[in-house]
Amino acid sequence: MxxxxxxxxxxxxxxxxxxxxxxxxxxxxxxxxxxxxxxxxxxxxxxxxxxxxxxxxxxxxxxxxxxxxxxxxxxxxxxxxxxxxxxxxDCCGGAPDQCKPIISTICGPNTNASKTQDKTE
CATH class of the missing domain: 1.10.10.10 (Winged helix-like DNA-binding domain superfamily/Winged helix DNA-binding domain)
Structure with a gap:
């Protein structure tokens, strides 16, 4: 892209x-x-x-x-x-351990975003 x-x-x-x-x-x-x-x-x-x-x-x-x-x-x-x-x-300037929170949020079954959305519906 x-x-x-x-x-x-x-x-x-x-x-x-x-x-x-x-x-x-x-x-x-x-x-x-x-x-x-x-x-x-x-x-x-x-x-x-x-x-x-x-x-x-x-x-x-x-x-x-x-x-x-x-x-x-x-x-x-x-x-x-x-x-x-x-x-x-180019995430985290070559330090992949810094990207773990982003990746776990994207891949996790119950993200913070989905919890927030469920509360507002």
Whole structure:
């Protein structure tokens, strides 16, 4: 990932609805979600959802798969991994032990972020 791609990804995530969609798709995992399902969960109109999904698709943060007339959306783990790798490529100035808290937060089953999110829902 280069600077332009990272900037596009961050711009896509800088809007509340898109950030909510992105987090919802991460939570959905391998099952993904239909656009209409996300619209219902987040109380977002279909045309607004479609626009936001396209922005996230172009940013490489989500992917879609057509099933007949329906389109299912998923978090694009490869794209997300590329963004995380971009952010951490020069992490800790060559002292990997300093990166352990970041890595455990990213990989841990119960991160502080998820605990905070659960309390606010």
């Amino acid at each position: 280069d600077n332009a791609q990272a900037t596009t990804a961050f711009a896509a995530l800088s809007q509340q609805t898109r950030l909510d969609v992105f987090r919802l798709l991460i939570k959905a995992g391998a099952d993904g979600l239909l656009s209409g399902e996300m619209g219902e969960i987040l109380a977002v109109k279909q045309n607004t959802m479609s626009t936001n999904l396209n922005i996230l698709l172009r940013a490489g943060l989500i992917r879609n798969q057509r099933h007949g007339r329906s389109v299912r959306y998923f978090a694009d783990m490869q794209g997300i991994g590329g963004l995380i790798d971009y952010l951490l490529q």
